[in-house]
Amino acid sequence: MERQISNFIRALRSSDVKVSTGEALDAARTVAMIGYGDRGLLKDSLACVLAKSEAEKDVHDKLFDLYFAASNKRSSAQNEAEDREDGEGDGESGEQDAGDTAEQMIALTQPGNEQALATAVERAAEAAGLNDIRFSTQTAYYAQQMVKAMGGEALQARLLEALQRSGAEADADAQRMIDARRALTMAARERAERAFEVFGAGETEKFRDDVAATKRLTALEAHDMARMKLLIAKIAKRLAVKHSRRRKKTSRGILDVRRTMRANAGYDGVPFNVIWRQKKRDRPKIVAICDVSGSVAAYVRFLLLLLYSLKEVIPDLHAYAFSYRLGDVSDILEENEFDGAIKKILREFGLGSTSYGQAWSDFKTDHETVIDRRTTIIVLGDGRSNYGDPRLDLFSGFAGRAKQTIWLNPEGPALWGTGDSVIPRYAPYCNQMSHVATLKDLERAIDEILTTYS
Incomplete structure (x- = not known):
């Protein structure tokens, strides 16, 4: 729970919403009081704590919807995983765990196994450190790392083995592997793109702003003007x-020590009345x-x-x-x-x-x-x-x-x-x-x- 809200605050900061340490602690206390059950109430409450302007509220609301949509999938996936582990606690799971990883990956991509696939994708996202994504060009890299974490190498090995054989059965086996890998890659890429919208889009905008701010003004083109404004x-x-x-x-x-001491002589030097030395400042x-x-x-x-x-x-x-x-x-x-x-x-x-x-x-x-x-x-x-x-x-x-x-x-x-x-x-x-x-x-x-x- 604590990591969930801290990651959300990190996403806000990456989108140029200033969140102080005190505000982050207030947000954590808000979550502790309200919980995650009523997302509408949580959204409004966190906006009151974290957003200090209409512009910041707009950013907050957009990121909240993106971040907690993925969070819902994570929670459902984790619950299903826990239920499955409880159901497999009869001593037979060791033999099943030693089964063919490639077949397990193929099974994930079959109709009716969407929740199991979501479980695998979320686990792979955590293993790949997906929350560290910063630029859109990184989505392909993180998608590849997620496929690898889900067992993509085993799937690739089975595909190569099938391609080395001949016959209709080998061709069908290879096609199953290709279809499964394509489905896993698509699921991983969609997850990486959502993560970029939450954690990386703000960083990308900052990078583009930095580029624009350091570009020669005579080199700017018409399409740069909106960003410059x-x-x-x-x-x-x-x-x-x-x-x-x-x-x-x-x-x-600044503190006028002499006048302060004289003014408080009747209080044994205790500075009840502090006197400041004013210096006129021009507007x-x-x-x-x-x-x-x-x-x-x-x-x-x-x-x-x-x-x-x-x-x-x-x-x-x-x-x-x-x-x-x-x-x-x-x-x-x-x-x-x-x-x-x-x-x-x-x-x-x-x-x-x-x-x-x-x-x-x-x-x-x-x-x-x-x-x-x-x-x-x-x-x-x-x-x-x-x-x-x-x-x-x-x-x-x-x-x-x-x-x-x-x-x-x-x-x-x-x-x-x-x-x-x-x-x-x-x-x-x-x-x-x-x-x-x-x-x-x-x-x-x-x-x-x-x-x-x-």
């Missing part, structure tokens, strides 16, 4: 939880200035989607786009569906020869006042300005007014300063120059920025 939502949630918790912790302050304020020319546009989509998914922890967010002329795109992003907003931004600001100098001039004229001492300026661009004036005088002024200036460059460091790249000239005014090529790089950069506010 879901992945960005997960990243945003992870960062929001992390930095919300960090801000709550830091808002309390995150980000100004994102994005080059949306053709060479960088693919990266802008993901940076802006990630930033606007973090409104919970970045309440003060301003976005600007430019290729030649710069404009405020915050309203476009907030008032339109995201994909439509990006298309509109590219259409309005993505044309013309790239000019960082002109962009800084436009920002100086119309938007400079948005920068204050708590502002982080994020520049996303390759720093290639078609040999125009980079207007370092303006950029240095923006950086001097801000809390920090972070430049995210899709080009690798080996290309900085080559051709019309003026990145090395901007570098002295930046707190950090980072190469960002993947979603993982963007996550790391935003995480580091948010950390400076907590």
Whole structure:
């Protein structure tokens, strides 16, 4: 019983449902109180204990149905096996156990022996360690191991022996072996596929997410976009939880030992009144200035989607786009569906020869006042300005007014300063120059920025 619920919790965790040790213990106590008899009641009760959101409840309900459907078969199979062992306790079982394993395997596949086959399959699944399955490509391997555990080698030996003989009887014998092996393999594979849905599907999704997060953003194709949006939502949630918790912790302050001791002098130093030393923390304020020319546009989509998914922890967010002329795109992003907003931004600001100098001039004229001492300026661009004036005088002024200036460059460091790249000239005014090529790089950069506010 205990192993049954622990395996179910492991399946939940593999599907990205966070289950703490305390919640696992609560689940075990729930099972001890309710039992496995009423599956509907058990399902609802475990959902109350283990699922903390509607999304997690959906995952829980799906896995519960898959896992305990197999569990029903395991229980029935075990009961039948115990009944059969009780009925064979008259001393004749030793002679029967020494019988032909191949014939036993053939008998399992005959009509009317479905429960006996289920018993053999469940025992073979346990022997093969089927609960360790992680990827769909492993189903064939585990099915093969299960057939082997059920006596497949004996069946194969009988098949080879029959094939070496001649005559109608040998042919019929061989066909019986082939049919039995096919039936056993099918049963084993179906069981392996069910186990994958319970224990492996979540791991496969995590693997695919990891691949997507480390893939160059310029290499993504149209069919990758749906996964990337879901992945960005997960990243945003992870960062929001992390930095919300960090801000709550830091808002309390640190223990002021001297003031606490003085305040409790009348209690012989017993700290009834604890005094914390508060340190003012700035609320995150980000100004994102994005080059949306053709060479960088693919990266802008993901940076802006990630930033606007973090409104919970970045309440003060301003976005600007430019290729030649710069404009405020915050309203476009907030008032339109995201994909439509990006298309509109590219259409309005993505044309013309790239000019960082002109962009800084436009920002100086119309938007400079948005920068204050708590502002982080994020520049996303390759720093290639078609040999125009980079207007370092303006950029240095923006950086001097801000809390920090972070430049995210899709080009690798080996290309900085080559051709019309003026990145090395901007570098002295930046707190950090980072190469960002993947979603993982963007996550790391935003995480580091948010950390400076907590």
